[in-house]
Structure formats: C-alpha cells, structure tokens
Amino acid sequence: MEIDEKVRESQAKSPVDVEAVVIRFAGDSGDGMQLAGTQVAVSSALMGNDIATFPDFPAEIRAPRGTPAGVSGFQVQFASRQIMTPGDTVDVLVAMNPAALKANLGNLKAQGTIVIDIDAFDAKGLRLAKYDENPVENGSLDEFQVIEAPITSQTRKAVEQLGIGHKIATRCRNFFAMGIIYWLYGRDLTATTRYIDSKFTGEVAEADKLALRAGWHYGETTEAFERSYQVPAASQAPGTYRNVTGNEALALGLMSAAHLSGKDLFYSAYPITPASDILHRVSRFTECGARTFQAEDEIAAICSAIGAAFGGAMGTTGSSGPGIALKTEALGLAVMLELPLLVINVQRGGPSTGLPTKVEQTDLLQAVTGRNGEAPMPVLAPSSPGDCFNIVIEAWRIATKLMTPVMILSDAFTANGAEPWRIPDITTLEAIEIEHPKSPTGMEPFRPYDRNEWLARPWALPGTPGLTHRIGGIEKADGTGAISYDPLNHEKMVKLRADKIEKTALLTPDLEIAGPESGELLVVSWGGTFGACQEAIVQAQRDGLSVAHVHLRCLNPLPRGLGAILKRYKTVLAPELNLGQLRQLVRAKYLVDVRGLNKVRGQPFWIGDITTEIHRLLGQEK
C-alpha cells in the first residue's frame, strides 16, 4: 500500500479541483479497454464520485488489429455532482495505437489531453490506421495536449523482473495506461489491486500490479503533466452503493421480483448481443433458485418460458433485434393465453443484423403493434442502468396483476453502461401478491376465462385438483375458455384484452413534470435517453428557457394525464434514437404536433444534441 500513501502525498502537492472528468480508453479489441474503463469507474465510485460509463465496441470478437474498424472504446465520466450521462466530449483520450486515435479524435474536447502509446505509432501502426503521416509529428494535434507515453516499452520494462514472456508482458499495457490516469486524477489504487488479486493469480497478477504502479509512477515522475487533478466526492443519499450496468440490474431485478412474488425464476434465452449478458448473470444465481435455460433458438426460449408460466413459475426471456423478431408469433400466443410473462428486448442497431453492438430505440413500434391480430401488451422502458432493476419488478407486478405478457425495452447503451446504484433492502421492498385459485368445493365447473376487477383471468396451476383446463391460441369463449368461433364473442374478447391492457395505466406511477407546468417547450423522452434529456433541460432551465420535461417509462398504454400535459406547451419535442416512433404514437393518440429530434447513428444522445435543438426551437441558437 505504499503507493496509496504516495498518491495522497503527490496529490497533496498541487492537485487542482475539477467537477467532472471524462476519460475514454481506446485500443484494439484485445487491449483490455473495457476492463480499464470499468476499473476507473469502480474506483471513482468507491471514492464517492458519481459515475457513468459508455462501452463502445465492434461486433467482432477480435476485430482487425490496428485498424479503425477494430477499435474498442470505453468512456467513463466521474464527477463531484450528479451526472446522468458518460459525457458528450472527452477530457482525456487514451489511445493505445494510431487507429484508436483516429477513431476517437472527434470526441475530444478542445484543448483536451491525449495520452498515446508512442511505441505503437510506428510505420505499421500508422499504415493500418491509414495515416499518411504521423499525426503526432505533423502538427495536426497541436490544439491538444499530447502525452507521448512509451506505454508498451515501459510496461515491458516494469514487469521484466518477473521473467515472463513478451506476450504476457504486453498484455499488461492497459494497466500501465490506467496507472497514468489514476495518478492524473488521484484515483485510489486499492480497488483495482483487489480486483487483480481476485481475478488473476501468480505472475499475471503480479505483472498487472507492477504495470499499474509503473503507470502511476510514470505520471508522477515524468514532467509530461503540468499538474494533477482531483474530483471531490459527490453528495449522495445515505445508503450502501455499488455500480451496476443495465444488464446487471435487469438480472438482479429478475431475481428480486421472483423472490418478492414467491416464484421460481425461469430465464430462458438464446445468446445474442447485447442481451446474452443477462443469461450469463442469471445462470450464476443458482443459489437463489434461478433456473436458466439456453434454448435452441429464440422461439424455443419464449415457448419454454410460456410453458414455465403455465406451470406457475416466473417465466421470462430476453433477446435483441433479430431474436425479438423471431418471438413475434409466440408473443401472440402469450397474449391469447393470458399468462404472465416478461420479455426483455435489449435494443440494438437495426434493421436486420444491423449494428449489433450499438444503441438504438428503433423497436418501439414493433413492441407496441408488431404482431398479427389485435395483440396488445404493456411496454415498459427503463430510463437508466439502475432503473432496470425497478422496471423489472414493476413489469412483473403488472404481468401477474393483469395476467399478460409485458415487454421491456432496454437498449445497448443502458445495458452496458454503469452508474452507482443504491442497493435496496430486499426485506422492505413491497411484496408482489399473487393469488392462485384453490380447488373448488362445489361442483361448479372451473372457468379459466372468468375475469376479476382487473379483467384478469385466474392463474390456475397444474396440480390443483378440480381446476383441470385447457388453453390455447384459438379464440376462446368468454368465461369458459372453450374454443369459440362466435363473432360476437370474438369481438368481446378482443376488446376485453385491449381494455385489460389499458388498465396498466392504473398500475404505473403518475407522470412527473420536471420544470414549469406549462410554457414554451415540453420535451417528451423515453428509455435510455433520459439522462441526456434531463441534463440538457436542466441546463436550458438554468439558461432561463421555458422548458419542461416528462419522461415516459410506460409506452403502452401511454400514461394517464399525458394528453392534458401536452396541450399546456406551445411546442412538444420528442428526442429519440429512431425516426420518430414515440412521436407517431403520441401524435396518433393526442393529435398534438409533436416534433422529432431523431438520431440513428448507433450512438446515444449527447447532451449537446438536445441543448442545440432546444435553443433552435426557442429561437435562441446557441
């Protein structure tokens, strides 16, 4: 721990306070950039900063080395105030090779800092990145502060003493780079050292630790950096915290919802980016009784979840893009069966295979109306990584209360991004009450399609004497559930199913307006763009603009009161990572001329995207 004392000491000299810092690590897929960013995030969170992360990687496992297409990036923002996004632009870019520089330069702040591994800027590296000249030498980076760190050679030197091979030595480069950043921003090395010891053993662990410290020393001893900085702790509500990514929070939410409802969790999935991670995580929850099933395809995944739901378990499934498309038919069955079921769509860039690791919100209309027949279901969307936990519990409450499949629309940005999360106390979360009908005492035949005040039918479980019944995808007679082709019955059932889903609005919280109750501009957002919208609006409000914000966590049905709210503003703007899907739903329902701010680039909104549009709409170009 001697180094940690040094941290304090060295920082004590002249660290400058800053409110928020954005770092982006960028290198080849094999360079460990995701690890580096995650560790900076964890260390910062442990120091009391608010954090937000944005992993940004290619679709290939090891995309072509040294080329811009192969660059894997990880952006992390840590701050002494509450932040909602990983930051629009980068303060420090760590570029492990020329391609990484090229691919990320556009995100750098004016006068930002670039830490490059100068060892990688050789002829081959420059050629692979398609640089005609060395950008470090031709003056093209003059507006930035460029730190030419010999990361590769220094790392090798640092671990020399271990006598390990070149290859392993080189693999520690990311820790050296992290060391530099840790010094620069006064990050504590403890957590990362602990991490190394928990994940690696022997000389690998030693090498990583040596590289990390060497990087730190490099920062301290060279005169490359004029000064170091520190980011004081943010104020947080009391509680115990951890970082969670969206997928992590979804997995935890699934397990918690199962526990709160006294159900066995059955999570069935076929691997697909960026949803696979949920499967991986839940498959580690065996001690809690989770059952995972890697099915032969997405159709089998949802069908097995339907089977589990019929048996009384918490049937859930998750997928993305093409996989969700494949579930369409079975979703219709679930609607007809009126069984509770959660379907998670971690949206990614489309159409088709599209941009499989990138973010988009282009599956909203598919979720709301993309099935044959009138097949409505509630659609919910989490607004941040941590909110994924809440949304799952909320969704399961709705699914069991209304006996319906519920679709959850997460996205690649929310799924992979992390933020600090106050760990809830599982013993105080509200239980999810589920009633299964008991064996009848009289001789009345069981009516599986009778409805309660929520229009929900009874969830009668196999094994219960006297409740034997059959369900299926053909239209059923109201009440008895027998096959029925009767015209009036069909219309009645179609409407009953629709009315039931409308009741979702009674089970979701009232809308909150952030900002004036009426005025010039209302921004309506949904899903993972919440943070960027929120920050932009707070800024605009600070700038004195008449802007308010409502964020929708329930997309079908649209929340109570929305229509009235919309009418109180002159202009309504719906920023979306699609061509205007929420806009279409809101316009159709309320006949309000909602404007769109639409970005379909496989990237999240930057705060600036929204700020600019707000100013433009209010005639205050910025």
Added chain:
Amino acid sequence: MEIDEKVRESQAKSPVDVEAVVIRFAGDSGDGMQLAGTQVAVSSALMGNDIATFPDFPAEIRAPRGTPAGVSGFQVQFASRQIMTPGDTVDVLVAMNPAALKANLGNLKAQGTIVIDIDAFDAKGLRLAKYDENPVENGSLDEFQVIEAPITSQTRKAVEQLGIGHKIATRCRNFFAMGIIYWLYGRDLTATTRYIDSKFTGEVAEADKLALRAGWHYGETTEAFERSYQVPAASQAPGTYRNVTGNEALALGLMSAAHLSGKDLFYSAYPITPASDILHRVSRFTECGARTFQAEDEIAAICSAIGAAFGGAMGTTGSSGPGIALKTEALGLAVMLELPLLVINVQRGGPSTGLPTKVEQTDLLQAVTGRNGEAPMPVLAPSSPGDCFNIVIEAWRIATKLMTPVMILSDAFTANGAEPWRIPDITTLEAIEIEHPKSPTGMEPFRPYDRNEWLARPWALPGTPGLTHRIGGIEKADGTGAISYDPLNHEKMVKLRADKIEKTALLTPDLEIAGPESGELLVVSWGGTFGACQEAIVQAQRDGLSVAHVHLRCLNPLPRGLGAILKRYKTVLAPELNLGQLRQLVRAKYLVDVRGLNKVRGQPFWIGDITTEIHRLLGQEK
C-alpha cells in the same frame, strides 16, 4: 338437355323479375355447401349476372357433425346490377340440418325463405343443434316462408335406379338442394352439368346429375313455392369474363407479373389457411414455368424466396397470421439486402391462431412497422377479388423499380370470395422493365449500393463477370456495400432506405374521390372492405347525404394528396375490421381526428354497418 328447355318453359309461366338475390347454403362440413354456392355463382355469372360470394366455414376439416360449431356456409349474391358485396342479409337460406338453421337464422331477411331438409330435423339432429323444441313446429319461424323439403329421402329416391350405396346417395344431397334453387331463380343447369362431368365419372357423376334434376323437378312440381323468379343479366363492359376468387387472382397475377417482367416465378410457402390455396394454384402453373417450393416452415419459405431474388428470379412468398409473424426477421434482412420480393399476407382472425378461417384487417400495423430497426417497406392491399390480380403486378413493378420487399395485405374474405372478372389481354399489359447491370468494361470496382434516381441499387446477377459482390444483414457502407459501423453512414443509410420507400407514392395512382370534393363526411377505407363502403356511400349519396369516399390501395407510404383531401371534410370516418389501425396511421401523419368504425368479429362489413354509422355521424339516424 331436356331439362333446360323445361327451365325456360316453367320459368316462362310466371317468373317474377328481381334485381338481386342472396342465397346462403348451410350444412355440415361434409355436405358440399362450398361446391353448391360456387356452382350457383358460376351459373349466374354465365347468365350475365354480377355475382359476389362469401364462403364461411369452420377451422376443422370435418367439424363436429350436426352441431352449430360445425356448420359450413356459402353465401352468394347474383344481380342484374353491379354489386360489390355478397349481401348483408339472405333471401333464401338452405339449411341442411337444424344446426345450420340455428347458426344462420340471424342473417335471414324479414319474410325471407328457408329451405330445410326436413329429414334432418329428427330428434338426433335437434339434440345436436341444442334445440329443445323443433323450430319448424313451435311457430318460431312463422315470420318466414319455410319450405320443408325432404331432401335426403328424395335424393336417395332419385338415385335409387343406380343401385349405389346409401352413403354415395346421401352425398348428392347438395345437388338436390341446388336443383331447388336453380328452379326457383331460373338458373341454367348447363354449367353445373358440365362441371359434374369434368370432376366425376361413372355412377357418382350420374347420381349428382340425377339429384340436381330431381331438386329442380321438386321445385317445379310441388306447390311449396308460390312463384319462381328471374334475375336479368347485368350490363357489363365488353370483354371475356370469368369468376375469380382473390387467391385465384393473386396466383394469376403472380404468373402474369413474372411474364411481364421476363422473370422466372418462384413461389415459396408453408401451408396455412387461408393462404395455402395460392400455393396449390401456382403449383399447377408448371407449363408457364412457375416454380413452387413447399418449404419446411415460413422462415425457410421467405429465405428461399430471398435466395431466388438474389439469383434474379421473381421471389415471392405468402402466408397468414402466425406464418407472417415468423417471417419478421427475414423481412428485415430483405430490407437490408434491398432485393425485390413480394410477401403476401392473407389476413385472418387473430391474435395467435385466432379464427383461422375468418376475415380481419388486424395485420396492418404489423405490416407497416412491425420489424426490429427502421425497416420500412411498401404495403399494398387489394380492394376486391379481381383487384388481387392488379395489385400483384403493381407490387412487383414497385419492388423491382425500388429494389425492395413489398407486402401485400389480402384477407380471408377477399381471398375466398369470388366475383366476375374481365380477363385482361396479357399481350397488351404494360411490360415491367428490369435492368440488370452488365459486366463492366473498365477497372472500376462494382458498387452494389450505388443508387439511381429512384434511390434503388443495382440488381447485379450472379453469373455476371466482374460484378461479384457480397451482401448481408449488417449495415453497409453507402455505395460500396462493405460492412460499416460508421455512425454517420448508418444514419445516411437508414434515411436513404426510408426516402426510397417514400417514392412508392410516385409509382401508385392518384387517389380518386367518389363523391363531393368537400363536404360533411369522408369515408376512408382500405383493402377488402371497399365493396361494402362503396355501396353504403352510394346509397347515402342517393339519400342526399354529403358523403365522399376515398379508398387506399397503398398503405405505406400513405398516398400523395391524402392530407389535403382529409382537411376538406368536417368528419372523417375509417371503417376497419380491426380496432383502428389505419386510423392510427392517418391520425399520426395528418393530425386529423379520424373516427373509427371498427368491427372485429371475423366477419366482413355488411353494407348496413356502414350506412348506419354514416347516418349516425350525420345526425340522421336511420
């Protein structure tokens, strides 16, 4: 032919002229009701009447005998004027058993005629139909004219001379029933006699003919009927005509479109009601070079059509409900590949298995927006059985011009219903010009995603030297078609694909307004409800109401000029066989408060449904 002379003779006595007659045959699935209705339609069409038919049958092959759930019906209207629907209510109901009576009585006109097979009204028949009393005896049918014909016994007697078994004899009952109707409305027996001779041989053919004549004689000789009727020929434009069902016209249209474009037709499908029939028909077109492929599932069906399209054939596929849902993922691929492809959805009652033999228009939103990612495609809908022919040719023209999959939304009513159709002259139909790029002369690399003025990319065919290229579902670089994860390129491609589909509007005919150019009420319809809307509106106009009609054959994009038209009427009504799907699209796009008239009963609109609503809206309750 002696009987045909008799027809004329007997009719000559006192036939009363009527303008239009609606007959409904109803009986068990095995009773041959579909055949009976079809033959009445053909015979009437050959006599110059306009006709429209409505087959209405259960999902089971031989649904439970004698029960209302098992009743199979076929309604036919023939008229001396142009008619657009098979009629709201029935003039003559032919009920082969008590269940058939029970299931269809509601459709009968006041004072209508019921021809029952009194032999079938025995204790067993009444019990199966759940009649507590014999309706023929308890006065419940007093308001109708009931003809108690001993159809079963008379048929057996009529064919006795052939010495055939009881079973075969009984199977001719439908011909006896037809005979009665033929007499009653002076239908010519020639066509049906010809049909019998072409389909059956030996004693079966003989028995059918004997039964038919016996029925005719029964009508003539008993005093059951006070008089007979005749329906003079309708005036038709010159030309050669035949009857077609919608599915028949689709099949013919596919073949014709292939011919007009000089392409091999590849039709790939997995059987499903009510689309299977298209496969059956095209599989008989081998002389014209059609290739059909009964795939292992709907996914293989569309994928093989995509493969065929890549090779340069006319790749087409068709399905319904659950099968279309399964094609969702591959539709996204087709959008990304930008290959021409026709996908036919013969809509049926949903959701899930739903009402598989019944009509609905509930797949519109699925067609327009039900895919992952921004995956737009043109969506067309035929307005009548005969229009199915035109729509396919139009769709193929669009698909090849814009290099895009096109969805065609037919429905069970249009697919199974028949109408007279003027046979087009294949030699004078406009050719569909398709250009495939030739081998390059220079060294320029081929750019598979370059675009022409229609924003379409070139359809380069395997086998062409110098044009080798690879396509796939990952986002491609504009022009070169190489894999690209570039954010701006993605946005550009998303918009290019959307803009391209918008150009469909330039390839479809201008909207026609039937009625005043502005006024009180505009009815906006789409698909197979055209006829009912049209007739209702003409009636309302005759009643002096200010009502106009626009019918949309293209649902995505919405036709040019629609927005302007909508604004010229005080009220806009969209009658649909769903909960308001076109309404949602139109409201979202034009912010016009479109009202819905929504029927989701697995039945077509009756003219009266629409008339009533028009009168209600215009404050003229009728």
Added chain:
Amino acid sequence: MNATANTVPNFASDQEVRWCPGCGDFAILAQMKKVLPTLGVKPENTVVVSGIGCSSRFPYYLETYGMHGIHGRAPAIATGLKRTRPDLQVWVVTGDGDALSIGCTHLLHALRRNVDIKILLFNNRIYGLTKGQFSPTSLPGLVTSSTPMGTAHEPLHPLSIALASNATFVARSVDTNAKHLGEVLRRAAAHRGSAFVEIYQNCHIFNDGAFDFAKNPAIRDDHIVAIAHGEPLVFGKNRDKGIRLDVAGPEVVTLGGEYNEPDLLVHDEKADTNTIAQMIAGMRHPLMPEAIGVLRDVDRPTHNDLMRDKTPDPKSRETAVNRLLHGGETWTVA
C-alpha cells in the same frame, strides 16, 4: 357400469371432439383414456401440450391440464413446464408436419436433453388440418394439393431422426392396434427421460390407406414385426420369418430351412449404442417388414437431473438474494 368408477380417475373431457368421423386419432384417444388411469398419476398432475394440426387438438379431449400451443413448438413449451414443474407428467402430442417440418429443431433438442416428456407423434404422412399437402414423411409419388404431379422428395424417418438425436426411449405403434399401442404408451409413461413414440395414424380424408400394410389384418403380419426385449425378431402370419443380422445390415430369412430362431437378431432395447436400433429403424416397407414396439429404452440422467436446480426456502433465498444485491465492490454513504 364400472365397479371402480369412483376410484379410477376419469380422463375424458366434456369437449366436443372435432376430428372427422373415422379419423385414426379417435383410436389413439381411446387408448390414452384407457392407459392414463392406470398410471397412478392423477388427472391434475397430468399435462398434455400440443402444437397445431388435427392431432394437436388432442389436449382438449382429455380432462387434464393442457395447452394447445403454436405450430411445432410443443416440445419447447413442455421443456419449460417440466423444468419448473418436475412433479407433473408431461405429454406432447404432435403431427408429422408439426414435429418434423416446422418444429424439427425443438424435437431434436428435447430428445438430446432427455427432458422427461412423452412425445407422441401421430404420423399420417400428410398435413391434415390444412387440407392435405404433403408432409416430410409423405412417400414419393403421393399426389397432394401442393404436389399435383406427386410428392418428390425422400422422406424423413422419425425413428432414425430420434435415434440420431440420442433419444433414450424410441418406439412405434399403430393407431388401431389397440393392445400394442396401449402397451407402448404405458412403457413410454414409465420411462424416465424423453420418450418418443411414432404412431401410424390413418387420415382417411387426405391420405387414406397410407398404413394399410400395417393395419390390414389380411396382410399386416407379413409386413410388421413386433419387437420385444430379449426376443428374436420373428414375424409372418405363420411366424415363419425372421430378421437376421448380417454385418451389412438386417435381412429377412425364412425359418425352418437354413435358418432358425437361434440365428435371428435378438432385440436388445438396452444396448449401449444405438447402432442396432438404427438398423431396425432402417427396415422399411416394402423392402422390409417394419418394426413396431420399443426400439430403445436406456437410462441417462434427465434434463432436470443435470440441471440440479435448487429451491431454497424463502428465508435462505432472502439471504442469498441480499448477497447478490451486494455483490462486487460496495460503499456506504452515511
């Protein structure tokens, strides 16, 4: 009528049966109604899951829990159910199209996973419900609504596919062979693991007589060999023919001459490998007599055995969930 009427559970539902009068499905239903009450499993602990097709209407006609699913997916539905409810006896009823065309993947995987569900494939070699198109088991030459010139392709053979998928129980019977079918159903129920039973089922509407060789009393004994564990493969009206195993495969021999019973292949349904079972499955009409009975019945851990799911009591689950929630690096703000 039945003296034990009060104690033997009744598995007949009150639903109207909607098959064509004369359909082979009736005979199978009748056997199931006979067999189920003898298994010691109560109706409420029995679940029948099906896909889509005439055959898949089956669940409606039994007074058990049931689900009429979507086309081809019944094995997947049943897998999720059995996984979470090991206490239930789960049957799957499927057709040749349902199981081998659209649902082929699910069938194979349910078999390889040994899910402990009982899969009954009603093979009528035709798509019944959609009005008579050829199916993957239709024989070449069959004229159907979608193959006016006759079906062209080599069929799939259900037993061979099941064996190749490492099914632990594979059997075949015939709809109207009541006794045999009853026995096979009982055996399938008794098997621990996925059981696959192909049942030859006559669709007299669209493919009448497809199994005449196996059903017609006048000829069937010469075309069918009923196999039994430990017994030689003898068949023929006069039980004068048998199956001998040559290295190149099975061959038919006449008994009493060169060969006698001791020369015949003795059936071993417990064989380690499925080599010989594959050979027996490969015996096909008209070249060879076809086998009915249990081809294979071996032990292997079931899906649920392998998954070793835990069901913690609520209190210990609460502790475990709490531990999960606190996973990774945490910090506390006072």
Added chain:
Amino acid sequence: MNATANTVPNFASDQEVRWCPGCGDFAILAQMKKVLPTLGVKPENTVVVSGIGCSSRFPYYLETYGMHGIHGRAPAIATGLKRTRPDLQVWVVTGDGDALSIGCTHLLHALRRNVDIKILLFNNRIYGLTKGQFSPTSLPGLVTSSTPMGTAHEPLHPLSIALASNATFVARSVDTNAKHLGEVLRRAAAHRGSAFVEIYQNCHIFNDGAFDFAKNPAIRDDHIVAIAHGEPLVFGKNRDKGIRLDVAGPEVVTLGGEYNEPDLLVHDEKADTNTIAQMIAGMRHPLMPEAIGVLRDVDRPTHNDLMRDKTPDPKSRETAVNRLLHGGETWTVA
C-alpha cells in the same frame, strides 16, 4: 509470382478479414482459396451463402457472389437460389450453432431434398461470435459463459444427424489438415447433390484445444482414422491398429496378432444403406478413433432433377399464361 496468375481465377476478396488472429477459420479459408480455382467454376458462377457467426463471415473473404444471411437460415436461402439458378455452384458456410441449433430444421431438409449445395459446417463446439456460450456440439463439462457449472447435455453429432437425414454426401475433415481438407472440399464440390462436410475448427479464444486429439501431431494418428473408399480402416502412428466390424458395431483391434488387415472393415462410401456409415459416424473420441474423410457419397436425383422445372420461351409462355387466364368457365360480353 505464380506463373499461371493470369489464367487461374483469383478468389481472394479485398475485404479485411475480421477473425481473431490464430482462428481456425483462416486455415479453412486458405484451403478454399486453393481449391476453388481448381474446380473449373468461375468466381462469378460461385456463390457462398452463410448464416451468422464467426464462421459465417466467410463469404466476405472470397471474391465470388455471396450472401451473409441471418442466423441458421443459409440452407434455405441457398435452396431458393440453387432451385432458380441451377447453373451456379452454391456453397453454404455455417457454424455448429447456426446449423444445429437455430437452423437445424433447414439443414435436415436441405439434405433430404438433396439440393446440390455444398454445406461446410465449421464445428468449434462453441458459440464464437456471441462470446463463448456452449453450442449443441459442446461436450459435457465444458465451462462457458452461460454454463458456469459446466455444460450438461448430450451433444448432437453432426454426421449422425446428416446421415439420418439421408444426405447423399457426408464427410469430415480438420481445419489445419490442409491436404486432407483440400481433398474433401474437392470431393464435396464434385458431388452432385447436397454435400455435407463437418470441419473441426479450433476457436482458441473460447474453446481452445477442443480438437487437440485430431490436430496435435504427437497424438492425432492414434485418435483419427482417415477413411478411403475401398480401403480397410487402418490407423495409428505405426498403422498398427484397425477397425473391425462386429455385429454389435465397430471395434478397435491391434494388427499383427489375432487380426490382420483382411479382417478389417473396408470402407464403402457407395453403400446402398447408410447403416455402416452410421456406425462409423458413431465412433467417437475418446472411446474410439474418429473418422475423417468421406463417409458417404451416393447418387440420388437432386432437388432440381425432381422438380423438373420448365423454362418456356417468352412466346410459348405468353400462350400458356393466356390459357391460364382463360381457365374455367368464361363468357363474353360483346
């Protein structure tokens, strides 16, 4: 460099290869680039269709026509293409997940229909592209991201499944066994009908060493038997072991003692039935040496043969279409 550079077509595309350096896919690609120019089929008459997975990136790296499809569906895409373009040589590249999990149905049906496409299954016993979940061919015990306690189920065996589907050409080779692989690819190309080739492919990122027994020069000769038509099944570093056929199945014998070459199974890839091919496919490491080479290569009419499609000239088609349009009862209004 190459003297014939001007006449031998070049099948290498200019696309960046995006596999992990060291991936077995590179070796297969290298062989394909060698074999394709020797087949007498021009690049523009060659089409490579794939699904999704690391393996399925293959088409991009060959300068032919190609399609990178969707997961599991390449055989269906290829079927439509080959049906309408019999003049093209169509290859399918697929992975173990692509072909045997999500796309299993399509594989079986393409094989039974004998579509005359060449299917190369890169079997790395893992899902590569999605970062290392177990696949249907993963062996029990394999710890993966979705099976932290080890993979549980019995795997599917590609060759057994292909044979059960009545494939007319079934073979296996190994990514780095360049000569053998090249020959098998050539044989597959020469076969008229669907050809199925399983290629053992190392994914050193997620399942390194899965095929060490078949690749490691130090041990492979004792674990692999290279089969050849008409040749006895001899193997071993010293070619001192062989496979003998017993009625109960194949067994390993040591040569020179009780048994000698004439006692061994002589491979017959043209056998009428696939009985023995199934046995050979059933030889599995570590109990038995595994066979590489062509297990089966028989003639059967292809899908296109059976379909007998017609291509009328435009004039006669016009007449035929006109006849169709005028089908049924018609009437004329003057």
